[in-house]
Amino acid sequence: MITLIWLELQKMFRKWRTYIGFIAIGFLAILVQVVLYFAGTKMIDFQMRGMEQSFVMVGNLFNGYFIARFILMALIINIPFLIVLVGGDLLAGEATAGTYRMLLTRPVSRLQVVTAKFIAGWISVLLLLVWLLLLSLVVSLLLFGSGPLLSFQGMRLIIFAENDILWRFLCAYLFAFISMSTVISISIFFSSFVQNAIGPIAATMAVLIIFLILSAIPVDFFQTIKPYLFTNHMSQWDGFFGDPVDYKEIFHSMWYLLAHIIVIYGITTYIFIKKDILS
Amino acid sequence: MNSEQVIEVRGLTKKFGSLIAVNNLDLNVYRGDVFGFLGPNGAGKSTTIRMLLSLIKPTSGEMKIFGKSITKNRKEIFSKIGAIVEKPDFYLYLSAYKNLEILGKLSGADTSKKKIMDMLALVGLEKRYKSKVKTYSHGMKQRLGLAQALLHDPELIILDEPTTGLDPQGMKEIRDLIIYLSREKGKTIFLSSHILHEVELIATRMIIISKGTAQVEGTVEELLKSEKVVVTFEVDKIEDAIRTVNESKWKENFKSTSKSEINFELTKNEIAMLNKYLIEKGILVSAVVPVRSLEDYFLRITEGGAK
Numbered sequence: 157m158i159t160l161i162w163l164e165l166q167k168m169f170r171k172w173r174t175y176i177g178f179i180a181i182g183f184l185a186i187l188v189q190v191v192l193y194f195a196g197t198k199m200i201d202f203q204m205r206g207m208e209q210s211f212v213m214v215g216n217l218f219n220g221y222f223i224a225r226f227i228l229m230a231l232i233i234n235i236p237f238l239i240v241l242v243g244g245d246l247l248a249g250e251a252t253a254g255t256y257r258m259l260l261t262r263p264v265s266r267l268q269v270v271t272a273k274f275i276a277g278w279i280s281v282l283l284l285l286v287w288l289l290l291l292s293l294v295v296s297l298l299l300f301g302s303g304p305l306l307s308f309q310g311m312r313l314i315i316f317a318e319n320d321i322l323w324r325f326l327c328a329y330l331f332a333f334i335s336m337s338t339v340i341s342i343s344i345f346f347s348s349f350v351q352n353a354i355g356p357i358a359a360t361m362a363v364l365i366i367f368l369i370l371s372a373i374p375v376d377f378f379q380t381i382k383p384y385l386f387t388n389h390m391s392q393w394d395g396f397f398g399d400p401v402d403y404k405e406i407f408h409s410m411w412y413l414l415a416h417i418i419v420i421y422g423i424t425t426y427i428f429i430k431k432d433i434l435s
Numbered sequence: 436m437n438s439e440q441v442i443e444v445r446g447l448t449k450k451f452g453s454l455i456a457v458n459n460l461d462l463n464v465y466r467g468d469v470f471g472f473l474g475p476n477g478a479g480k481s482t483t484i485r486m487l488l489s490l491i492k493p494t495s496g497e498m499k500i501f502g503k504s505i506t507k508n509r510k511e512i513f514s515k516i517g518a519i520v521e522k523p524d525f526y527l528y529l530s531a532y533k534n535l536e537i538l539g540k541l542s543g544a545d546t547s548k549k550k551i552m553d554m555l556a557l558v559g560l561e562k563r564y565k566s567k568v569k570t571y572s573h574g575m576k577q578r579l580g581l582a583q584a585l586l587h588d589p590e591l592i593i594l595d596e597p598t599t600g601l602d603p604q605g606m607k608e609i610r611d612l613i614i615y616l617s618r619e620k621g622k623t624i625f626l627s628s629h630i631l632h633e634v635e636l637i638a639t640r641m642i643i644i645s646k647g648t649a650q651v652e653g654t655v656e657e658l659l660k661s662e663k664v665v666v667t668f669e670v671d672k673i674e675d676a677i678r679t680v681n682e683s684k685w686k687e688n689f690k691s692t693s694k695s696e697i698n699f700e701l702t703k704n705e706i707a708m709l710n711k712y713l714i715e716k717g718i719l720v721s722a723v724v725p726v727r728s729l730e731d732y733f734l735r736i737t738e739g740g741a742k
Contacts, residue, residue, distance in 0.1 A: 163537050170528055254524030258583065261488045262541035263514040432491035 164276035177238035177284050185291040188227050220297030221305040221321050227292040236339040242280050243343030244356035246273045251351035251435045270428045281336045289329050307397045314399045328393040335390040338413045341420040348424050351435050386416050439466040441623045447496035449482050456482040458647040469617045471634030471641030472627040479647035480627045484595050517589035523580025527569035531579050544587035558582045573600045593625045613637050631733040643736050650736045663700045669722040679716045
C-alpha cells in the first residue's frame with residue numbers, strides 16, 4: 157500500500173498541473189507580504205482608528221502573526237479551486253490516458269488503487285497547506301518580526317499574547333486540512349465517473365459555488381438547510397482565533413466534515429470496484 | 436501438448452444492454468501454448484481479454500487461470516500474468532524508464548536499473564530510455580508495451596493485437612520475440628489477432644470467434660490441414676499437364692487453367708502429393724502459388740460458414 161501511495165505521489169508531482177496551486181499560493185502570499193511591507197501600517201492604523209483615543213497601543217502589532225492570519229483569511233477560500241485541479245485528475249486522468257488498463261491488470265486490488273489515490277490526494281492537500289503555512293507564517297515572522305496578535309471578531313477586538321498564538325495557527329491549519337480534504341474527496345468522487353478531468357473539476361466547483369450561494373441567501377428555507385451544507389462547516393478553522401475557543405462548535409464541524417470524507421470515500425470505492433473499464 | 440490448463444473459460448457471456456458482446460464462450464489454453472485468439476474486429480476478442488483481466492465483469496460464466504478463480508485469487512494470478520490490452524497506453528509525461536519502474540513495482544518485479552535496461556534492450560528501446568513516452572512512435576509504444584508485460588517474468592502473457600500499426604519489420608520482430616518467449620522461455624502466450632497469417636506463423640492452437648461466439652477451436656495444423664486452398668501450378672507443358680490430370684484422381688481437384696498455369700483446389704497435404712505426381716509424369720513444375728489465401732478460410736468461418 158505504501159508503494160502504491162508513493163507511486164501515486166510520483167505520478168502526481170511529475171505533472172505540471174500539480175504545481176499550479178503551489179505557484180499560485182506562492183505568488184499571492186509573497187505579493188501580499190510585499191504590499192503589506194510597504195503599505196501595511198496604513199491598513200492597521202485604519203482598522204485601529206477610534207480605539208487610539210481609548211487605548212494606548214504598545215509593541216509591534218503589525219507583526220508576522222498578523223500578516224500570517226491576514227494571508228490565511230485571504231487565500232483559504234480560494235484553495236478549494238486549486239486543489240480540485242489535482243483531485244479531478246486522479247482517476248479521470250488514468251481513464252483519459254488509457255492507463256487504467258495498465259494499472260488495473262497488476263496484482264493490486266481496486267480497493268488499494270482507489271485508497272492510494274485518496275491518500276495521495278489528501279497528502280497533496282497537506283503539502284499545499286504546509287507550503288502556505290511556511291510562506292505565510294514563517295516568512296512573515298522573518299520579515300515582520302513577532303508580537304501579539306490582534307483579532308477582530310465582529311465589534312470585538314481580541315489581543316492574543318505572543319506565547320498564545322502558535323498553537324492556534326497549527327490547529328487552524330489542521331482544521332483547514334480536514335476542510336480541504338473534503339473538497340478533494342468530492343473531486344475524486346466525480347473523477348471516478350468520467351474519462352476527462354475537466355468534468356470533475358467543474359462539478360466540484362459548481363457544488364462549492366452553489367452551496368456557498370445557498371448559504372448566503374437570507375431566506376428561511378435556505379437558512380434552515382445551511383447547517384447541513386458542508387461548506388458551512390469549512391470556515392470553522394477561524395474558531396481557533398476566538399476567545400474563548402468554542403470547541404463544541406469546532407468538533408461538531410470537524411466530525412461533520414470527516415463523515416463527509418468517509419461517506420464519499422466509501423461511495424467512490426464501491427463505484428470504482430463495480431466499474432467496467434472500457435477506456 | 437502439456438495437459439495443464441492455464442486458462443479455462445466456461446460459458447462466458449457479456450451483455451452491454453441488449454448487445455451480446457461475448458456469447459457462451461468456452462476456452463482452453465494449455466501450458467506452453469501459443470494460443471491464437473482470432474476474430475474480425477468487433478468479434479468480442481478485446482471484451483473477452485478484458486474479462487480475463489478483470490477489467491470488466493462477465494454477465495455470466497466461469498473463468499479460471501492457473502486452475503484458480505480470478506475473482507478469489509486475483510493478486511496471486513495477476514502476479515503471474517503480463518498483458519497488453521488493445522493499444523499500450525502509458526504515462527506520456529514520464530520517461531520509458533520511469534513507466535517501467537512504476538508498472539514493474541506494482542507487479543512486484545525486480546526494478547533495478549540493470550533489469551529495466553535489459554528489458555528495454557530486449558525490445559530495442561535502450562537508447563531512448565530517458566525520453567518521455569509522448570515522443571514515442573506507435574511502434575515504440577507497442578515495444579514498450581511488451582517490455583512492461585515481460586518485466587516481472589510472467590508465466591502467462593496475454594497480447595491483444597500486438598502487431599497492430601507496426602511496419603513489416605516491426606511485425607516480424609514482435610513475432611520473433613513471441614516465438615523466442617514460447618520456445619526458449621517456456622511462456623504460455625494468449626495472442627489475440629485478426630490476422631490469420633500471423634497466427635498461423637506462430638500459434639500452436641487457436642480459436643476463431645465471430646459475433647462473440649466460438650466458431651472453431653483446435654491446433655492450427657488440424658484446422659488448416661483439411662481446409663482446401665486454391666493453388667496455381669506453373670508448368671512447362673500445359674497441354675500435357677492437363678491431359679495427365681484428367682487421366683488421374685486429381686481431376687476432381689482441377690478448377691481452371693490459363694496460358695501456362697493450372698489451378699487446383701487442394702488441402703495442404705495434397706499440394707505436395709500433386710507436385711510429386713506431376714514431376715513423376717515428366718512435367719516440370721516451376722512454381723506452386725496459393726491463390727486463395729488463408730484469409731478466405733477465416734472469412735468463411737467468421738461470416739457464418741460451416742464449422
